[in-house]
Amino acid sequence: MMPDWLTPSHFMMLGLQIVFAIAHSGGAALRPWAEKYTGARLYRVIFALISLPLAVILVVYFFNHRYDGLQLWQVQGLPGVQTFVWVLSAISFLFLYPATFNLLEIAAIQKPQVLLYETGIIRITRHPQMVGQVIWCIAHTLWIGTTFTLVTSIGLILHHLFAVWHGDRRLLARYGEAFELVRQRTSIIPLLAILDGRQELLWQEFVRPAYLGVTLFVLLFWWLHPLLLVSTSKIQF
Template sequence: MIQLTLAALFFIGIHFLIAGTRWRDRLVARYGERVYRIGFSSLSVLGLFWLIYAYRHAPYIETWGQLAWFKPVAALLMLVAFILAVTGVTTLNPTAVNGESRLYEAEPARGILRVTRHPFLWGVGLWAIVHLIANGDAAALVLFGSLLLLTIGGTRSIDAKRQRRFGEQWAKFTAVTSNIPFNAIREGRNQLKLAEIGWWRIALALLLYLGMMHFHTQLFGVSPLF
């Protein structure tokens, strides 16, 4: 558990203490955007591999244990997580690397961005909390808890970074979008348009979801339904 805890602290630390902070701005100013991205991406990949390795070798220490009644709920929530993540990663987004050009469009918040400006991170966050609850052991609490913390904090970090860099253009984008899903729609600052999301994206998410449900037992040794 010590190695898993250290890996989690490292992975969270490089994101919270560098990415999205003024340290990032200083590093970019000194070394350039390309060098910074290569360096930070390398650290992130290293941290992720360390986290996975440490989790796979962590001892099983039961907390609340696996909850059989939660599995059908988890299956439904994971479908939502897949839709958010897949539509998010396949939609040009000003919050993503090289997606800044969308800020200058007449209507930058389209498709899934009408629901939330951070669809991919919310999908990962939902995946993390589902697995945190479903596994019910200390190692899962550290792994998925750290990923959940990272996704929630990541949305704020990205917003702060984009605000410093794009100022007024970013303010216009946030005026018609929300971090929390459906909040902008609920407040009347935007409206849901399912056709804009792209039915092919939803179909792709469903296909990947069904594939994961089918192979989950073979890949992870645990049935997602029984």
Template sequence: MTLLILAALFWIGVHVGLSGTALRGKAVAAVGEKRFMIGFSVTSVVAIFLLVLAWQNAETTFLWAAGPGLRWVLAALMLPAFVLFMASHKRNPTAVGAKGLGEEPRGIQRITRHPMLWSFALWAAIHIIGNGDSASLVFFGAFLVTALAGMPSIDAKLAARDPEAWARFSARTSIIPFAAIAAGRNRLALGEIGWMPPVVGLVIWAALLHFHRGIFGVPAILM
């Protein structure tokens, strides 16, 4: 368990402590954006490899049981996670750039500024609750912390690029899904999202629901 905790802290440190703080700017100033991104990518791969390896070999303690009814709920919640993930490839804040901040938020951006991070946060939280053991709490908890901390971190980076454009963009969007729509600062336009994210998300969700035992060794739903 100690190695798993250290691997989780290493993963969080790379993505929150380095990428999400002023250390990133200092590192980029020292080595350049391209070299930093190469180094960051390599370090991320090493970090996730160590995290998965530590999780697979960690001793674990049973903490709680997710009953059949709850597991059905958790399985159902994975569907919006997949849809958010697929929709994020069309419009997401990390690909907007300073120029894009001045554009009207469209598609999934009307619902949330961070669809991909929300998909990871949902995935991690669902597996923490569903597994109910200490090793899963640390492993998936590392991804949950990274996803949740990444949202304000990305917002801060975009705000620094163009404060005026960011003020307009953030006023029409929200971190919390549907918050801007509920507040009347935006509107729901499902047609802008298109048919592909929900359809592909549904196919992936159904496939993993069916093959979860074969791929990961445990069923997604206990009958």
């Protein structure tokens, strides 16, 4: 018999994450083949129409069930914890979203491309989205402290660790030796390539509209966060 705290929502969240991972990583794997038939713009639209609704479902389900299960710890009343969590969350967004700078490509207004570069945030880590997701998971698991949130975070981190391998594999297949050289000059672990002298951090590369946009988004999200929680609570599933 399963313990009372192990609610069905734990398994539902894992199932939703598996579906999203298959759709997202599978869609990325199919991209080189599919674009031959659909073109880059149409495939980006198809990819978005599949991935974005699944992502929204995941976010809404997480917000509505984040306190399910066993309360492992409770630190929300401790001084400084809320500020620490918000700072970690803001840092996580700086890693999560500037990984793709060209918003016109994301929206398929311009032709989407697979780019190979090692400037800006890639000097810090070759996989900024993975690092950002890990930081986000640490922050939110610390703040909420439930088994449901812990299970959610483990699932997200495992998917992004798989994406590290999967992304490197796809870039190696596409660029060959050129990517191998980039892999040698960069690191997955944040700052490792800078600390061992393979990279140099150039602050000028971070003076870009994308970083300003992410900063404004973080401030807007902080302001709208209570409203977002109320809105998602009205969607029950």
